[in-house]
Amino acid sequence: MLTAPDDLIQLLTHEGKRVTHPDFSLDISDDEIRALYRDLFLVRRFDNEATALQRQGELALWAQCQGQEAAQIGAGRALSAGDFVFPSYREHGIAWTRGVDPVQILGMFRGTTNGGWDPYAHNFGLYTVVIGNQCLHAVGYAMAGLRENAGDVVLTCFGDGGSNQGDVSEAFVFAGVYNAPVVFLCQNNQYAISEPNTRQMRVPIYQRSSGFGFPGYRVDGNDVLAMFAVMRFAYEHARSGNGPVLVEAFTYRIGNHTTSDDATRYRDAAEVEYWKERDPILRVKRYLDSVKTPQSFFDEVEAAAEELAVRIRSGARQLADPTLDEMFTNVYSQPHPLVQQEHQEMTEYFAQFGGMQSPHSEGGH
């Protein structure tokens, strides 16, 4: 059974005790920790709400981030406003820290869009489904930043399995050669769908970067304080011209890979239980209790979560299907005769039936 190794950078144990680390320290107030707790708690609620919406048939699919909230909130909250993020498809927590409306994130899972938000309004790129593609975009975006002396850094996320795609290694090469201000965050949630780390790598992934010429760190990804501290260091390292950094957040995917998955086919309940005990939110709660946080705080957070849930439920149901015209828009930014012709043909075609019908899809998986 997979347990947590002891070489992880940690500042908050799963019992909720703050500990020190020789290389990384964090000067943070309890109020600031409460703010992080709030993030963690609300993102968890968002995630659970989305999972429920999928069960109710409001979403076609959902990729849960349960268990990875600390890695994402730590990474997201340590960013500066001008920094840019190139996520994978499970970074709901980071999206939250960038101010992306959770409802917008549901669009692609409901099937109303392939994207859902304006990357530039939040400095948060669209989710990338083709594993690894986004890492190269991050490096290119940073290379452009160097030409603008922008002074910002770029964060990109990938998974333990994704680390093996050629694109990710090539991103390491380019980031290294150009000393690009990119921080690579690998959320090692122990599984690539059903495949454990043992099928994906011979040595821990944080070691991968050294042969490309930049450092790698392995952090307790369920420890929001350690994640915040290490990511803040990594961003500063890159921002000050020292080049890229790889951070492995050692965490665990509590839920299924997606709502289409059945994790019981490939892992034991005992393992999941072990990791639930190391839950990233639970340990912060334990700490906050140990410092006598008033119940009123937790009540307020619970109330905010309930409010968020309501807003997500109604928002999700209101996500509208694209119209036929919208479907034909933005294939190109300038007119394209073939697209225009097919647009006209389909418009005339559907006119016979009084416009495009409502969707019906066979099967489903």
Place this chain on the structure above:
Amino acid sequence: MLTAPDDLIQLLTHEGKRVTHPDFSLDISDDEIRALYRDLFLVRRFDNEATALQRQGELALWAQCQGQEAAQIGAGRALSAGDFVFPSYREHGIAWTRGVDPVQILGMFRGTTNGGWDPYAHNFGLYTVVIGNQCLHAVGYAMAGLRENAGDVVLTCFGDGGSNQGDVSEAFVFAGVYNAPVVFLCQNNQYAISEPNTRQMRVPIYQRSSGFGFPGYRVDGNDVLAMFAVMRFAYEHARSGNGPVLVEAFTYRIGNHTTSDDATRYRDAAEVEYWKERDPILRVKRYLDSVKTPQSFFDEVEAAAEELAVRIRSGARQLADPTLDEMFTNVYSQPHPLVQQEHQEMTEYFAQFGGMQSPHSEGGH
């Protein structure tokens, strides 16, 4: 200007002095060293002859290996008969050690074939032009070997530039995860056509493998003794079930990238001179002189080289163009109606002109 670093594994200095190395020793007789000298000398002649044939218009192109003979002869001679090689396109020296007829190698450069030899007759795969592709074939071939308990190892070659292709990193991943008996030989000849190492990597390439979980060594690639010793070690390491090894042969491409290239556009004559002084053959000659090798030996080698040259010249000119029928053969191993139809159409078409005409090609580059 690019000079040789001093952290290279070396057993024979460029002055021709044998030296010892803490980790690698080689118990080899002067007669055996003379045999290696013979290989080096004959391959050099082959290479020069091919270059001359290209100038005379007998070949469309030639990729010289001058300067890299020691890396290739060392790697090739340390192999066992049952081992298999997946080369790039410049491994003429390794081909030589596998008994591939030099004339066969000229075919693809003359334009009479896309291949030229039977990979299985020599356990030497066809040259691979698409950078990096062959490294994955090598790993797959080794994975099959594991299933056969074959006990052989697989050697695959790539260049300093090629090290960056996603396929090469993925080959590292698969070889590592499956503990495949593969030895990766990177001939770092300092250039990817015109691009020096500085444009290709942030740290020396031999370090690349550690993050994939297997060792890397950096050898004086112009020292045939060091190459032989380290490669022999690497093969044994892999053969005994310890997994893959990466060997960086630090060498120098004395000639142009190919006969289509003009290296004077991107590097100094002084640099080339520096490396000519470190020529892999010259240093063995110096050693053999120091141990009083009779002139008769060198005369015999020279005579053998002259004989080889004559055979290559006449052999090259006799390489026949494919017939129309040959051109349509082996697109598939079983009949394919479309290929058969086009074959028939073209046969009837050319019949009007009394058969397929002799080639004529516009331009040329």
Place this chain on the structure above:
Amino acid sequence: MATLTMAKAINTGLRHAMKRDDKVVLMGEDIGKLGGVFRVTDGLQAEFGDMRVVDPPLAESGIVGTAVGMAMRGWRPVVEIQFDGFVYPAFDQIVSQVAKQHYRSAGKTTLSMVIRIPYGGGIGAIEHHSESPEAYFAHTAGLRVISPANPIDAYEMIQQAIAHPDPVIFFEPKRRYWDKAEIDDSVDVMDRPEGYSQLFDARIAREGSDLTLVAYGPMVKTCLEAAAAAANEGLNLEVLDLRSLTPLDFETVVRSVTKTGRMVVVHEAPQFAGIGAEIAARVTEKCFWTMQAPVLRVAGLYMPYPAARVEHAFLPDLDRILDAVDKAMEY
């Protein structure tokens, strides 16, 4: 006899192929314990072990590239690409190596490998999970590209494809994985005298005289439904199931069109430069004088595969096919 879904039919076909030949190795993301995201390989790793059923690192070029190396050693890798949209990282290996090794080596190297790709839309999936990239591969000489339309063909064709010495791209119509049929799942298809000799033949799925509907994979069923509907309007449509795109059985297509004089080709891939164009061009050339109407095409639209909630407007369906049939009949 047993009632099997297409997914189960392929699963059973794979089992036969693995029993028949120890050199058959399955490789693909999550095909082991999980049995693949569509469960097509369900139970096979448990039965044959993880040296025969491999779930490799997440890297398609790596999977196909190592499969090439195994095939070079005489093994018969059967690769599963998880979804159509994820075959592109392996495109270089497929186009430059899988398709060309046999020719390059003058026949010395034979790559007896199969690349299985669940493809097509209609399942309400997110982006990259509903594409139809078959034209890219059919345009690439050296590959054989086939696609079954029903469970029985899926059961037989997968066994024949694995036994075939050439590389085969095996497109599985994922929206039809749950279609059922009665199959004698006890037979190893390669025990039959015909072996794989009919693997690339088109099939007349429905006899007709007024117009020929040509399709493959997921659209064959849709065409049959269209033909049934047309029958009520007194139209007698012939439906051809191509089964193979390269080689493509033009003999059967031409025979049918010579009879009907009219043809509509249907596929999910975008119409522009799709496989339907080749069929239309070639048939028109061969049947110039017999065509009573131009070959019409009903296909996907020229845009990235859209959001699932509008994919029904992107995909050919019964109505759009009948609309084209009416147009063709008006000539």
Place this chain on the structure above:
Amino acid sequence: MATLTMAKAINTGLRHAMKRDDKVVLMGEDIGKLGGVFRVTDGLQAEFGDMRVVDPPLAESGIVGTAVGMAMRGWRPVVEIQFDGFVYPAFDQIVSQVAKQHYRSAGKTTLSMVIRIPYGGGIGAIEHHSESPEAYFAHTAGLRVISPANPIDAYEMIQQAIAHPDPVIFFEPKRRYWDKAEIDDSVDVMDRPEGYSQLFDARIAREGSDLTLVAYGPMVKTCLEAAAAAANEGLNLEVLDLRSLTPLDFETVVRSVTKTGRMVVVHEAPQFAGIGAEIAARVTEKCFWTMQAPVLRVAGLYMPYPAARVEHAFLPDLDRILDAVDKAMEY
């Protein structure tokens, strides 16, 4: 005015584009000091520095992928792929990202980038250096695919392509790099009022009335030679230079065929599922009653690009084109 080869014309066009817009960055293997293997970028790194003319690590997916990232930040990368056969490692980035980002982002992200690809055969090169992969890209919605046939178009089209906000795959007919023409190389083409508005229009390269030859890139010159030869036999051929494959100017093609009633399409890529099939299918549909003969195609053969010493048998040439013309005239 100056006499420029096509290679030099593109070089000059690139220089204008770089002067016009500081955000134009060239990226490609060996395009710096070496000036590219065809010298198309000769002198540009010396003039603009290595932040504007980048010779990156040897990894095509990396080059295209980082170019996408730069374009996302408003830069205008112009990527050079060294040879046609080396674009496949970048196929995934091109098909899944370059082509789809604009649509996925509902227009928020615009990728104003150009991917230059020297393509086609006839130069006696080794394998992978003579391919014509344009159909793969034309079948991919979201990309614009163009190819100049002569130095003047090359000079103008490269400037227009770089200025265009959509991603453009720019196929350069490498065997024509050494063709010369008189060009006013002082003009920045984008200073003209028409800008890039005519970039995707086909061009009538030769007026004729008996039959329409349709080609693009390297085959336009061959078609003009064929038309000249046919003229001696009293045949008056019209030659169309498509210039753009997507969008494809069917208006001009249909207008020509309506006049001539006969058409032969020519390209180097294998005929099967090539772009010629789409042209034949669509033109036949639009001109069904006016066609006096089926659209015939003269194209590459269905095999991996063969050894250079027989490429002349693989490639369409004057004789094969005239052979097809005669067949079409016989109808």
